[in-house]
Amino acid sequence: MAPSEFGARLQKGIVGGFAPPTPNLIINVDxxxxxxxxTSATRAEGTPALGSPQTKTVAVADHETIIDELHGILKNLPTEQPPGSEDIYGFDTSIAWYSDDLQWYNGGPEGCGGGESSAKATEEDKKKFKRAIEIIKKISGEE
Known part of the structure; x- marks a missing residue:
């Protein structure tokens, strides 16, 4: 069961290199x-920055089952080592989860800038991570 208080963040656009990554979507859930x-913000095609953030509030009860699923998925997924080295899932997307019982994030605070990770994601891990992305998008209404 997921904790009653948590924060989650999804960012699409984490792979950079010489220049930092340019996010296309950021979703924050508290x-x-x-x-x-x-709170969610998207970057329209061909524009340099994210648009104005959109906010909404919904009842936890409306999404309790998939929040529990998301928490369970993230508890068992690897993250790249060292942080920010490589996008091990291949979706150009990071997820961060913060609660009393779990601190999990992939993609590093500044995205993935290069290098090779000593931890690798299996095909099953990649499927689970894709499902985690779908859950956060569904909760936010960005699906």
Whole structure:
């Protein structure tokens, strides 16, 4: 079961190199007081920056089952080592989860800038990570 308070963040656009990555989508989900407080921003094709953030609040009860699923998925997935070295899932997407019982993130704080990770994702891990992306997008309404 997922904790009653947590934060999650999804960023599409984490692979960089010489220049830092340019995000196409950022979703932040903060859970407290029985509600999910969601902020999302997208970058339109051909524009240099994310658009204005959109916010909404929904009841945790509306998404409880898939939040539990997301928490369970992330608890068992590897992250790249060292952080930010390589996009081991191949989706150009990072997820961060912060709660009392789990601190998990992939992609490093500045995205993936190159190098090789000593940890690798299996095909099964990649399927689970793809499902985690789908869950966060569904919760936010960005699916």
């Amino acid at each position: 859970c407290n007081d029985g509600n999910l407080h969601i």
